[in-house]
Structures are given as C-alpha cells and as structure tokens.
Amino acid sequence: MDAIANGIVGPFADMVADPVFFLEVIVTGLMAGVMYSLVALGFVLIFKASGVFNFAQGVMVLFAALTLVGFEAVFRSMGLTAVPPMIPSLALTVIAMVALAFAIERLVLRPLVNQPDIILFMSTIGITFFLEGFGELLWGGDVKPLPIEQFGVGSGRYSIKIGGGQVLVQEIDLTAAVVAGVLVAALAVFFQRTRIGRALRAVADDHQAALSVGIPLKHIWVIVWSVAGVVALAAGIMWGAKSGVQFSLSLLALRALPVLILGGFTSVPGAIVGGLIIGVGEKIAETFWSPYVGSAIENWFAYGLALVFLLFRPQGLFGERIIERV
Amino acid sequence: MTLPNKKIGDVLLKVDGITLSFGGVRAIRDVSFEIREHEILAIIGPNGAGKTSMLNVINGFYHPQVGTITYRGVTRPRAAPYEVAAQGIARTFQNVALFKGMSVLDNIMTGRLLKMRGNVLLEALYWGPARRQEMAHRAFVERIIDFLEIQAIRRVPAGRLPYGLQKRVELARALAAEPTLLLLDEPMAGMNVEEKEDMCRFILDVNEEFGTTIALIEHDMGVVMDICDRIVVLDYGRKIADGPPDAIRGDQAVIDAYLGLSHDEPAPRLAAAREPVAAGEG
Numbered sequence: 001m002d003a004i005a006n007g008i009v010g011p012f013a014d015m016v017a018d019p020v021f022f023l024e025v026i027v028t029g030l031m032a033g034v035m036y037s038l039v040a041l042g043f044v045l046i047f048k049a050s051g052v053f054n055f056a057q058g059v060m061v062l063f064a065a066l067t068l069v070g071f072e073a074v075f076r077s078m079g080l081t082a083v084p085p086m087i088p089s090l091a092l093t094v095i096a097m098v099a100l101a102f103a104i105e106r107l108v109l110r111p112l113v114n115q116p117d118i119i120l121f122m123s124t125i126g127i128t129f130f131l132e133g134f135g136e137l138l139w140g141g142d143v144k145p146l147p148i149e150q151f152g153v154g155s156g157r158y159s160i161k162i163g164g165g166q167v168l169v170q171e172i173d174l175t176a177a178v179v180a181g182v183l184v185a186a187l188a189v190f191f192q193r194t195r196i197g198r199a200l201r202a203v204a205d206d207h208q209a210a211l212s213v214g215i216p217l218k219h220i221w222v223i224v225w226s227v228a229g230v231v232a233l234a235a236g237i238m239w240g241a242k243s244g245v246q247f248s249l250s251l252l253a254l255r256a257l258p259v260l261i262l263g264g265f266t267s268v269p270g271a272i273v274g275g276l277i278i279g280v281g282e283k284i285a286e287t288f289w290s291p292y293v294g295s296a297i298e299n300w301f302a303y304g305l306a307l308v309f310l311l312f313r314p315q316g317l318f319g320e321r322i323i324e325r326v
Numbered sequence: 327m328t329l330p331n332k333k334i335g336d337v338l339l340k341v342d343g344i345t346l347s348f349g350g351v352r353a354i355r356d357v358s359f360e361i362r363e364h365e366i367l368a369i370i371g372p373n374g375a376g377k378t379s380m381l382n383v384i385n386g387f388y389h390p391q392v393g394t395i396t397y398r399g400v401t402r403p404r405a406a407p408y409e410v411a412a413q414g415i416a417r418t419f420q421n422v423a424l425f426k427g428m429s430v431l432d433n434i435m436t437g438r439l440l441k442m443r444g445n446v447l448l449e450a451l452y453w454g455p456a457r458r459q460e461m462a463h464r465a466f467v468e469r470i471i472d473f474l475e476i477q478a479i480r481r482v483p484a485g486r487l488p489y490g491l492q493k494r495v496e497l498a499r500a501l502a503a504e505p506t507l508l509l510l511d512e513p514m515a516g517m518n519v520e521e522k523e524d525m526c527r528f529i530l531d532v533n534e535e536f537g538t539t540i541a542l543i544e545h546d547m548g549v550v551m552d553i554c555d556r557i558v559v560l561d562y563g564r565k566i567a568d569g570p571p572d573a574i575r576g577d578q579a580v581i582d583a584y585l586g587l588s589h590d591e592p593a594p595r596l597a598a599a600r601e602p603v604a605a606g607e608g
Contacts, residue, residue, distance in 0.1 A: 209424065212407055
C-alpha cells in the first residue's frame with residue numbers, strides 16, 4: 001500500500017519541493033514539444049487538403065535534410081566562400097521539395113483522383129519506401145552533421161533566472177520555437193483567410209464537389225505538397241542539427257502520430273498545442289514518475305495519452321467534430 | 327427578367343451523338359439533344375437509363391468515346407470538370423456533395439472561388455483590394471442566402487443539416503458561381519411535399535430572375551410536367567423521346583419504358599428503345 005501511495009503522492013511532492021527544477025523540466029518539455037510540432041504540422045497540411053494521412057511525411061523530413069546537407073557538401077567542395085554554403089543549398093532544397101511535389105502529384109495523386117482515402121494512404125507508404133531508397137542513393141546512407149551555425153544559430157545557451165534558480169535554454173531550441181511559431185501563424189492565416197486556403201479545405205472535404213465548383217485539384221495538390229515539403233525541410237533542419245542527419249529521422253512520423261491524435265488531424269494550432277502537451281507530459285512523466293514506476297516512460301507515455309484521447313475525444317482537442325448521419 | 331411568356335433563346339449546349347462505355351457496359355448510346363437558352367429542360371427515364379452519366383458527360387467528369395459537345399457555338403475539346411465550371415456550368419449532385427465540415431456560408435463562398443482573383447499575400451493580410459473583394463463576394467453570397475431563405479443556418483456546419491436543407495445549400499453553392507447553365511441531379515429526391523414545393527419555386531425563380539438555363543433530372547413526374555419547358559427521355563442509354571411535356575405525356579414509347587410492356591405483347595423493351603420517338607408500339 002505504501003508503494004502505491006508513494007507513487008501517487010510522491011511525484012507531486014517532488015514537484016512542489018523543488019519548483020525551479022519543475023519549471024526547468026517544463027521548459028525542456030516545451031522545447032521538445034516544439035520539435036514534435038514541427039513534424040506534425042506537415043501531416044496536418046496534407047490531411048487538411050486531401051483527407052489523407054501522409055505516411056511519407058517523416059521520410060520527407062529525412063529527404064529534405066539529406067538534400068540540404070548533400071548540396072552543402074557539394075558547394076563546400078567547390079570552394080564556395082563568399083556566402084556560407086548552406087544558403088544556396090537551402091534555396092536549392094526548397095526547389096527540390098517543390099519539384100518533388102510536382103512529381104508526386106503527376107505520378108501518384110493524379111491517377112488516383114476519386115479513389116477511396118485508404119488507396120491514397122497506401123500510395124503514401126509507397127512514396128515512403130521510394131524516398132528512403134532514393135535519398136540514400138543520391139546522398140549516401142551515413143550519418144551527417146548539419147552545420148546549422150552557418151545560418152547564424154550558435155550553440156550557446158541562455159539562462160533565465162527565475163526565483164532562486166535558473167533555467168537553461170539552448171539557442172537551437174529557441175530558434176526551433178521561433179520557426180515553429182512563424183510557420184503556424186503563416187499557415188493559419190493562409191488557411192483561414194485566403195482563396196487558396198478555402199479551396200484547400202474544400203478539396204479535403206469532397207473531391208467531386210470541389211472539381212464541380214471549379215477548383216483545379218492538381219494545382220491545389222502541388223501547392224499543398226510543396227508547402228508540406230518546405231515544412232518538412234524546416235523540421236529536418238532542426239532535427240538534423242540536434243541529432244545529425246540520419247535514417248532515424250524518417251521514424252519521426254511515428255513520434256508525430258500521438259501529437260496529431262491529441263491536437264486533431266485538421267488543426268494547425270492543434271499540431272502545436274498537441275506537440276507541447278506531449279513534450280511536457282513526456283518530460284514530467286520521465287522525471288517525476290520513473291523513480292516510482294520504472295524508467296523509459298518517455299517511450300510510451302505519448303502513445304498512452306493518445307489512446308485515452310482516441311477513447312474519449314477521437315477528433316482531438318481542435319479537430320473538426322466528427323459528424324455521422326445515418 | 328422575363329415576362330410570363332418567357333423567350334427561349336438559341337441553342338446553348340448541344341450534345342451530339344454521345345456514346346459512353348465503361349468497359350463492356352454502354353451507359354449512353356448515340357444520344358443527341360439540345361439545351362436552349364433560358365429554358366428548363368428535364369432529363370427523365372427509369373433507373374439506370376444514363377441520366378446522371380449524361381450530366382457527368384456535360385460537366386466533364388466523364389469523357390465520351392464518341393460524340394461532341396458544343397457549348398455556346400464552340401465544340402469543346404476534352405475538358406476537365408474545373409474547366410467546364412470556369413465556362414459557366416454549375417451543378418448539384420444526386421447524393422448531396424457538400425463540404426460537410428465547413429459552414430454553410432463557407433460552402434457557398436467556395437462556389438464563388440472562380441470569380442475571385444488576386445494576390446495570396448494581400449488576402450493573407452486581409453488588406454486593400456483583397457478585403458474589398460472578399461466583402462463584395464460576401465455581399466453577393468448574402469443575396470443568394472436571402473433568395474433561398476437559409477439565413478438562419480449560415481454558421482451551421484453543412485454536415486449537420488437535414489437532407490432537404492443540404493440540397494438547398496448545394497443549390498446556393500451552384501448559384502454562387504453565377505452559372506449560365508445549371509445542372510441539377512434530382513434536386514427533389516427524398517423531400518416531402520412542402521420541401522418539393524419550395525424547391526420548385528426556387529428553380530422557377532432562378533430561371534426567371536437570373537435567366538439561368540437549367541437542365542434537371544427528376545423522378546417526380548408531377549414536378550417535371552409542371553415546371554419544365556421540354557423533356558428528354560432516356561431509356562437503357564438511348565433517347566426515346568424529346569419534346570414539350572404534353573407530347574411526352576402521351577408518348578407510347580415513354581409509357582412503355584416506365585410501365586413496361588404487357589406480357590401479351592411479344593415486343594421486348596429494347597425494341598422500343600431502338601426506335602427513337604416510336605409512336606405506337608406492338
């Protein structure tokens with residue numbers, strides 16, 4: 001009985017006992033959450049605009065990062081010194097992601113118009129395997145560092161003094177937070193306010209009806225996959241800078257899944273809030289509960305939370321209500 | 327716009343010798359007819375006669391193997407649905423195809439996408455011309471909302487509305503595009519008598535006030551005979567009759583198609599279908 005009581009009360013007692021440490025855990029969690037959100041954003045975009053869960057989003061992150069560091073190596077070997085080689089590589093990678101969007105629309109999506117969603121989902125699994133192999137073929141399969149300092153992001157830390165203690169924040173984490181914030185603001189405005197945004201939502205809802213009111217599906221798909229590609233690039237830069245550009249980046253898709261379930265598949269702000277909740281939740285669980293129930297909570301916490309949401313609120317926090325008429 | 331005896335104008339759209347097959351199934355066989363400006367044309371026929379397929383051909387969802395479509399005097403090449411929409415042909419669907427997660431207002435605004443031009447950046451900032459454009463379009467949409475008497479449900483997600491209202495919202499979305507030709511696929515299916523009367527009134531009003539040409543598919547013969555200027559009858563993918571309601575009412579081939587032939591007479595149904603406008607059977 002004592003063990004159980006300890007497990008329930010203990011963690012909270014620990015939190016209260018050292019509020020500064022608790023705050024630091026939360027900040028670390030928020031920073032981790034932002035990184036999840038960046039990946040989840042790409043999923044939301046494509047889901048909103050085509051009603052399809054894009055399994056390839058994770059591998060698009062990997063592909064974008066690979067292409068970026070690949071170009072950077074090429075420029076460096078050419079002896080480019082006038083500007084940091086990352087700058088032209090970034091431009092080229094954006095172009096590559098747009099080209100990828102065109103290719104996917106032409107070769108995969110266009111032949112599958114009006115097919116059931118599950119068919120489109122399966123085709124994104126195909127895209128996943130293709131991109132994995134293609135990226136490795138082009139740029140090689142070894143782990144590469146991503147020299148983010150060329151963008152002017154240092155490796156320094158900021159310490160924020162709160163109360164009696166201080167909370168350390170890495171510069172790269174702050175950069176990721178700013179990038180995510182800007183992306184979300186831009187995307188939210190884009191979806192809510194613009195003509196193209198409205199067309200995107202229409203396409204997601206009903207292909208046939210969208211076509212009949214004069215929305216050209218192929219343009220919309222190219223636009224949305226391009227934007228998703230650029231978002232994948234942003235996520236790839238941040239994750240690549242933290243952990244190196246390597247194959248495991250493509251598994252980010254699985255980390256983003258609970259974020260999406262929490263935030264709702266169709267909500268851009270939901271991807272952010274979902275990411276933050278999961279990031280903070282993971283860190284708190286890992287730090288305060290693992291002494292009582294054993295470690296490695298971080299690995300399954302997100303999925304457990306997602307399961308609870310699926311049971312009680314399947315549309316997520318911000319998703320569109322699921323309406324079924326019979 | 328027009329007086330009680332409205333003027334039916336020139337040929338707006340001409341369907342000529344259309345044959346449409348899916349694999350071995352021939353859904354439409356050598357069908358030709360015309361839709362004239364300002365008229366209300368009904369396409370009727372038993373289930374599986376090829377009526378919806380015909381609308382899908384006109385609208386660009388299907389591409390016939392044989393035959394041509396001439397719209398406003400120009401024979402059009404193979405066209406995608408969004409290109410057809412841009413030419414001023416709007417439609418509704420048999421099983422309502424609304425954007426279910428979007429509000430009624432947003433649904434109708436979607437119908438105006440084709441009329442909108444402009445810069446995505448300005449739209450994002452909701453500034454200057456983009457703002458004026460949005461407001462002008464909103465004003466137009468409000469007129470349609472008033473016209474179809476759906477003011478009270480503006481903000482409701484379309485998926486939550488009862489069926490009859492969904493059909494009305496779908497009509498509103500089609501009207502928002504200010505179409506020259508409006509295609510309605512069973513606009514009154516599944517409605518009760520009152521809803522049907524409302525819908526009839528709206529269709530007639532649209533036709534009279536905006537001068538919109540309308541081609542509709544409908545099973546309710548009372549409605550068809552009442553509101554339509556002309557009727558095209560399809561059966562087994564062929565056209566078996568084409569004329570004003572009074573002529574269609576007495577047409578033997580049409581009666582046979584709908585009621586079937588009596589078993590005393592040996593002539594099979596297809597024989598009737600083979601002879602267009604066959605008067606007197608057996």
